[in-house]
Amino acid sequence: MTEHPAAALSCRVDARDVDLDLTIPAGRRVAIVGPNGAGKSTALALLAGHLRPDSGEVRLDGRIVSAHRVPGSPRTHLPAHRRRVVTLEQRPGLFPHLTALENVAYGPRARGTRRRDALARAHTELEAVGCADLASRRPHQLSGGQSQRVALARALAVDPELVLLDEPLAALDVEVAPAIRRLLADRLTGRAVALVTHDPLDLWALAGDVVVVLSGRVAQTGTVEQVLTRPTSDFAARLAGVSLVEGEVVDDDELRTPAGDAVTGVRSELTDSWRRGVRAIATVDPRSVAIRAHSTPAGAADPTSSVRNAWPARVVSVAPAGALTRVTAELRDGQRVHAEVTSRSAADLALAPGVGVMLVVKAAQVALYPRP
Numbered sequence: 001m002t003e004h005p006a007a008a009l010s011c012r013v014d015a016r017d018v019d020l021d022l023t024i025p026a027g028r029r030v031a032i033v034g035p036n037g038a039g040k041s042t043a044l045a046l047l048a049g050h051l052r053p054d055s056g057e058v059r060l061d062g063r064i065v066s067a068h069r070v071p072g073s074p075r076t077h078l079p080a081h082r083r084r085v086v087t088l089e090q091r092p093g094l095f096p097h098l099t100a101l102e103n104v105a106y107g108p109r110a111r112g113t114r115r116r117d118a119l120a121r122a123h124t125e126l127e128a129v130g131c132a133d134l135a136s137r138r139p140h141q142l143s144g145g146q147s148q149r150v151a152l153a154r155a156l157a158v159d160p161e162l163v164l165l166d167e168p169l170a171a172l173d174v175e176v177a178p179a180i181r182r183l184l185a186d187r188l189t190g191r192a193v194a195l196v197t198h199d200p201l202d203l204w205a206l207a208g209d210v211v212v213v214l215s216g217r218v219a220q221t222g223t224v225e226q227v228l229t230r231p232t233s234d235f236a237a238r239l240a241g242v243s244l245v246e247g248e249v250v251d252d253d254e255l256r257t258p259a260g261d262a263v264t265g266v267r268s269e270l271t272d273s274w275r276r277g278v279r280a281i282a283t284v285d286p287r288s289v290a291i292r293a294h295s296t297p298a299g300a301a302d303p304t305s306s307v308r309n310a311w312p313a314r315v316v317s318v319a320p321a322g323a324l325t326r327v328t329a330e331l332r333d334g335q336r337v338h339a340e341v342t343s344r345s346a347a348d349l350a351l352a353p354g355v356g357v358m359l360v361v362k363a364a365q366v367a368l369y370p371r372p
Helices: 040-048 100-110 115-128 144-156 177-187 200-206 224-229 234-240 343-348
Strands: 007-013 018-024 029-033 055-060 063-067 085-088 162-166 193-196 209-214 217-223 243-251 254-256 262-264 279-284 290-293 309-321 324-331 336-342 356-361 366-370
Touching: 007 040, 018 029, 018 040, 018 217, 029 040, 029 200, 029 234, 040 055, 040 085, 040 162, 040 193, 085 144, 100 115, 100 144, 115 144, 144 177, 177 200, 193 200, 200 224, 200 234, 209 224, 209 234, 217 224, 224 234, 234 243, 243 262, 243 336, 262 309, 262 366, 290 336, 309 336, 309 343, 324 343, 324 356, 336 343
Parallel strands: 029 193, 029 209, 085 162, 162 193
Antiparallel strands: 007 018, 007 055, 055 063, 209 217, 243 254, 243 279, 254 262, 279 366, 290 356, 309 324, 309 356, 324 336
C-alpha cells in the first residue's frame, strides 16, 4: 500500500499572486524559505485551513481538505479546527487564565478526551519538554523559553498529522534559542513538519528538505545540503553565505559572464548537462575572495598573474565587522560578489562605495555546476 504524503498543496491565491506546488512527505521536516512577501505564510495558512485557494487543492494524508469549487459540485473546505494540524509561532499563545497543565490538556479535552485522561496526557507531554515542575504555573509566571516549551507540549498533546513552525525561535533570547532548537529537533523526530525560518541554523538542525519560494512560486527544492551547496537563486546563495555568479559554459572548467568575465573553477560533478553554451552557476565563498587595487603600478609585480580568476568590479558597500570587513562589489554585468577581508586591508585600499577594484579568487575555491 502506497503511503500518502502528510500534506500537499497545488493551488493558487489570486489576491496574493501565489501559485504553489509543494509536498510535505510523511515523517519529513520541510523548511519553506524565501524573502519577505514571497508566499511562505500563505503556504502555512493554506495548510492550516485559515485560507482557501482560488484554484487547485490542499491535501492532508491523501484527503482533499480544501479545493476550488468545480462547476456542479460544492466547494470543499475543512475548517482549521477540524484539521489535525497545529502551529507553533513566535508567540506561544497560551491561554492566560489556565495553568500550564490546563493549557496542554485543552486540546485533548476539545477533541472529546475525558478530563482525567487529558490531564494525564498533558502531564506526560510537560515531562517530555522538561516542564513537569511548572504544571501549576500560569503563563505570566513563565519565562519565554518555558512558555515555548509548554506551547510545544500543547501542540503534541493532540497527536497532530502535521506540525507548522512559523519562526518559533525568533522571539527568544539568543541564550535560550539553542536549547529550544535542540528540544524541537528531538520531539519532532519522525513527524511531518513544515518550517518557516530565516535562520540557516534552523535548516541544519530542524529540517531535512528545503523549498525555496520566490515571488509566490517554488524556485528550488532539495535536501538542506543540496540547496545550500548548490543554490540557484541569489536568496538561496545569501542563505548559504556564498556569492552566486551566472554565465555560459565555454570550457570544461570555465564559464563566461554576460559581460565577458571568465570564471574558472571546479565542477561539482561530471554530467552530460555540462556542455558549451548551456547556462551555469558558480558559487564563491566570501572568505576566499581577495581584493586588489584595480590597476597595478608600472614596474610592480602583478598580484593576479598566477590566479585564474581576476574580475574587475566596483565597490557597492563596506560593512565593518570587528577585525573583518564585509565588502560587496558589483561585476561589470551587475552581478554582486561578497568578500570578507581584514579591516586593515580595507583601510589600505581605501575601500568605499564607487571605488574600482579587482576581485581575485583561486580556481580551486570556485564551485561550478549547470543551472537546473
